[in-house]
Amino acid sequence: MSELTPLTVQDIARALEEWLEVEFTFLQVGELATAIAGLSRHDQDFLLDWTRRISTTNIEIAYQFARRALSRLALVDRRILEAWALHAMDTYDSVGLRPALGIIQQDPFAGHGHERAAGALFDDVRGILLTFVRGLSGRPLKIAQGEVPYTDTETLFLPPVVAQLPSLQDNFALCKATATFLWAQTRFGSFRSGLTSVFAGYPDPDRAAARFHALESLRLDTCIGRELPGLARDIRRLNAALGHDGLPAPWASYRDILSQPAARAEDTLALLASAYAAPALPLAFYHGHLRLAAVEQAMSQRMQREKVWLRVKLAELAEELHPAHSPAEGTPPQFAVTQSDDDKTGLAQLELTLDGVPLAPPEGVRQLLTSIHLDLGGIPADYLTPAGPGEYDLQQWAERTKDPDDVWQGTYHEEGATLYREWDFRRQHYRKNWCVMREKDVLPVDDGFAEQVLQKYSGFVSRLRQSFEMMRDEDRLFKRQSNGDDVDIDALVEALADARDGREMSECLFTRMHRAERNIAVMFMIDMSGSTKGWINEAEREALVLLCEALETLGDRYAIYGFSGTTRKRCELYRIKRLDEPYTQEVRARISGIRPQDYTRMGFAIRHLTELLAATDARTKLLVTLSDGKPDDYFDGYRGEYGIEDTRQALFEARRSGIHTFCVTIDQEAQGYLPHMYGRSNFVLINEVRQLPLKVADIYRRLTT
Amino acid sequence: MNARMLKTEEYLVEKEPYYEPVGNEVAIFEAAYRNRLPILLKGPTGCGKTRFMEHMAWRLKRPLVTVSCHDDLTASDLVGRYLVKGGETLWVDGPLTRAARTGGICYLDEIVEARKDTMVVLHPLADDRRVLPIEKLGVLLEANPEFCLAISYNPGYQSVLKDLKQSTRQRFVALEFDYPFPELEKKIIVAETAIDAPVAERLVKFAHMTRNLKGSGLEEGASTRLLVHAAKLIVTGVAPVAACRSAIAQALTDDAEMLAAVQELSSSLF
Ligand SMILES: Nc1ncnc2c1ncn2[C@@H]1O[C@H](COP(=O)(O)OP(=O)(O)O)[C@@H](O)[C@H]1O
Ligand SMILES: [Mg+2]
Numbered sequence: 001m002s003e004l005t006p007l008t009v010q011d012i013a014r015a016l017e018e019w020l021e022v023e024f025t026f027l028q029v030g031e032l033a034t035a036i037a038g039l040s041r042h043d044q045d046f047l048l049d050w051t052r053r054i055s056t057t058n059i060e061i062a063y064q065f066a067r068r069a070l071s072r073l074a075l076v077d078r079r080i081l082e083a084w085a086l087h088a089m090d091t092y093d094s095v096g097l098r099p100a101l102g103i104i105q106q107d108p109f110a111g112h113g114h115e116r117a118a119g120a121l122f123d124d125v126r127g128i129l130l131t132f133v134r135g136l137s138g139r140p141l142k143i144a145q146g147e148v149p150y151t152d153t154e155t156l157f158l159p160p161v162v163a164q165l166p167s168l169q170d171n172f173a174l175c176k177a178t179a180t181f182l183w184a185q186t187r188f189g190s191f192r193s194g195l196t197s198v199f200a201g202y203p204d205p206d207r208a209a210a211r212f213h214a215l216e217s218l219r220l221d222t223c224i225g226r227e228l229p230g231l232a233r234d235i236r237r238l239n240a241a242l243g244h245d246g247l248p249a250p251w252a253s254y255r256d257i258l259s260q261p262a263a264r265a266e267d268t269l270a271l272l273a274s275a276y277a278a279p280a281l282p283l284a285f286y287h288g289h290l291r292l293a294a295v296e297q298a299m300s301q302r303m304q305r306e307k308v309w310l311r312v313k314l315a316e317l318a319e320e321l322h323p324a325h326s327p328a329e330g331t332p333p334q335f336a337v338t339q340s341d342d343d344k345t346g347l348a349q350l351e352l353t354l355d356g357v358p359l360a361p362p363e364g365v366r367q368l369l370t371s372i373h374l375d376l377g378g379i380p381a382d383y384l385t386p387a388g389p390g391e392y393d394l395q396q397w398a399e400r401t402k403d404p405d406d407v408w409q410g411t412y413h414e415e416g417a418t419l420y421r422e423w424d425f426r427r428q429h430y431r432k433n434w435c436v437m438r439e440k441d442v443l444p445v446d447d448g449f450a451e452q453v454l455q456k457y458s459g460f461v462s463r464l465r466q467s468f469e470m471m472r473d474e475d476r477l478f479k480r481q482s483n484g485d486d487v488d489i490d491a492l493v494e495a496l497a498d499a500r501d502g503r504e505m506s507e508c509l510f511t512r513m514h515r516a517e518r519n520i521a522v523m524f525m526i527d528m529s530g531s532t533k534g535w536i537n538e539a540e541r542e543a544l545v546l547l548c549e550a551l552e553t554l555g556d557r558y559a560i561y562g563f564s565g566t567t568r569k570r571c572e573l574y575r576i577k578r579l580d581e582p583y584t585q586e587v588r589a590r591i592s593g594i595r596p597q598d599y600t601r602m603g604f605a606i607r608h609l610t611e612l613l614a615a616t617d618a619r620t621k622l623l624v625t626l627s628d629g630k631p632d633d634y635f636d637g638y639r640g641e642y643g644i645e646d647t648r649q650a651l652f653e654a655r656r657s658g659i660h661t662f663c664v665t666i667d668q669e670a671q672g673y674l675p676h677m678y679g680r681s682n683f684v685l686i687n688e689v690r691q692l693p694l695k696v697a698d699i700y701r702r703l704t705t
Numbered sequence: 706m707n708a709r710m711l712k713t714e715e716y717l718v719e720k721e722p723y724y725e726p727v728g729n730e731v732a733i734f735e736a737a738y739r740n741r742l743p744i745l746l747k748g749p750t751g752c753g754k755t756r757f758m759e760h761m762a763w764r765l766k767r768p769l770v771t772v773s774c775h776d777d778l779t780a781s782d783l784v785g786r787y788l789v790k791g792g793e794t795l796w797v798d799g800p801l802t803r804a805a806r807t808g809g810i811c812y813l814d815e816i817v818e819a820r821k822d823t824m825v826v827l828h829p830l831a832d833d834r835r836v837l838p839i840e841k842l843g844v845l846l847e848a849n850p851e852f853c854l855a856i857s858y859n860p861g862y863q864s865v866l867k868d869l870k871q872s873t874r875q876r877f878v879a880l881e882f883d884y885p886f887p888e889l890e891k892k893i894i895v896a897e898t899a900i901d902a903p904v905a906e907r908l909v910k911f912a913h914m915t916r917n918l919k920g921s922g923l924e925e926g927a928s929t930r931l932l933v934h935a936a937k938l939i940v941t942g943v944a945p946v947a948a949c950r951s952a953i954a955q956a957l958t959d960d961a962e963m964l965a966a967v968q969e970l971s972s973s974l975f
Contacts, residue, residue: 127962127966128965128966129969132920135917135918135966136917136970180973228973228974230971482788483783483786483788485779499792507790
């Protein structure tokens, strides 16, 4: 292998000066360049590449990263350095420069990091571990990144990198053990409300909390051992590798008590006074941290919310089962929960009865019962009284029902929105949770627009319908079949002739209908940006009317959404017709009501519509964009290459989830960038409204024949 | 071209098929049968519906005709059709007609998979007329008093297309099937495969983990059938984690990350 020649100090300094804009920032790059010049070319390239990528996000972070990473190159695996850089950029994106610099300065690998460790990165393990903990019994938990491992009882927080052990496999196993231990805290009832006040009774509440955590680790380790023997075996191996074993004097006797199958958190609390006096027990990494404030906040909110939800759902259930049971007529419905202790399968089996009759609770009710049971160790009687009509203002308790327009009143916040990532081609990575997306409704305008369009194009419309009708679930007739629903006259005549001539008569005398049921779902994504103002908007609306008219003859599922937005914080998708919605007068009025809005940010729209499409069971899924031009947004850099690359990436993601993507455009310059985004054959240029439905028909034919 | 082969089986069940009742389904089926009511078995795949039908056919001493429905299945496939043999036309009864004539039990498995028009021929058989119109022969076949119609349907695939119409479902006595309770499921696995009880118990636990994932990436959790498969592999000497992967995880998903996660679950248990 030939070694490349290292770059010179001058080369490096020149590059750094440019990326770090020293002309304006006055950063000193001389020393840094000299140090980098001393590295191998391989290391130089790595370091410089990341410095350049980070500099597109923030110069100060790039500079600090370069200086710090320099001394880490020899010690830490590259993947970890990359994760470190990305974590800093994500932090910058979400909370700003100071915390991001904090990440760079507080080197997460100092102290415990293994040399050249192959660390397990949060982004790599998140997906698997999320599924893993969902498979374990209990409340459905979330997983998020935090600086240290802990849980607030709803989310398990794991650090960006786990690099305690040399091999990736072991570090992953450690992440899994950590997630499992945090799950066990929620599952085996570590947290009952009122812990803070218990600890406050001690002279040093922090010490009390630490002892409680240590005692619980003894109890939960044995719970894990009983539930998940295979994992417990892994944990023993990891502990040995980390040199974490042996229990100091009083702790061994606590363990004897807390490892009883019947031991509960109450038993832990009973030992707390004694343990408070004992020396600290060093905990293992996977035991995580105790963040009581977060726990109590999450718990108190959840307990109020779940009580309301349960009572409302039980009221619905009672209404559904016994509509006659009106409260005025005396005897209110009596719900009760019985618990059969079936510890073999994990959770206690909770059985719901209504007026003494057992019933299978709907999934939502079952989950609430489980979650409440985990918090309280039982279901209190007042939770089981169905809510009276209008007893609760559900708006207040619903999780995401806020009207998007209300959310925008006042200062910006992200309630009621869905966050989407965006591809930053300079960073060569996603910006996480970057776009704040909301679905809104187009204000319907009932002005007879659709009727006028149909009138205007009346001759064309009937031709259009015909050509779409030809594509309808084609019933293809197979001839000369050995069995079938009808006689094939041609074949029969031939066979009779054959028979008369003394030849053998064919037995294939039937026709058989073969129905190729097309199972397609189509999503139309309509450009509602400001640039469509004028004839383009008019043309789009006309085209949509014609399109719907044509599609109605097919009976396929289709949806229409408009997209627009101003900056990443205000990405909007306008519902015109949902997939499962019929083509009603209301939909026609919404088409008429389509008005040009703001800018053309496209990635979020493609990602959201991809999710909607992916959720259908259609065999063929199609996303058709109708746009007047290229992606563009108001001064946050979406214009130009950035927007094109993000759109291209979003389309790539869509195709990866099995969706066919096409673009129909009226931008005469589209030839320049559309092939790059959609692929050479997946876009068409039209210059007249009536061409749209015809082009759509072409696309259909290509996909379904 | 050859006559299309239908996936039908018809036989008189001679040996008692092992079936572990979960509730009162045996009594209800018998009562429905005595009253000549058609029966609908609801429930996820692999929870014992087919086995139950075999068991009931044995109990009632009737031949069982099973048809696995698919999206190409037409009314003629069920009722029958003309074939031409050596210049002669020849009528061949379909499985439904055969059962109706001879007093068998006709079990249409996964009925919603069949084409919509297929359902129509069932309607007159499923109400108190109990007749089967055979258009091609121009006759109305009155079902043998011993005839019994049973269909199965998995409400798990929540999809408008795959929903059973009210006009159909309201003609049937419905029996709801689900995976057996843990203790019973364990007993079934042991009975079917002679696996050690503690291993069977962990398999059941594993099944519950995958069932927790229904809706978070899996369409269905592991069925009793898959547990029986895994247990068979284990009894033959395959290591439990490998058996769970081949017999269960791979059957549930093709998604690499989901497979890995399910694998983590089984390796935590065994
Ligand atoms: N209640 C039961 N009694 C005995 N075996 C059962 C029972 N439930 C499930 N099984 C086992 O599960 C397997 C699959 O069941 P099957 O009847 O084919 O499912 P389905 O028809 O519901 O898809 C059977 O072969 C049998 O081994
Ligand atoms: Mg079956």
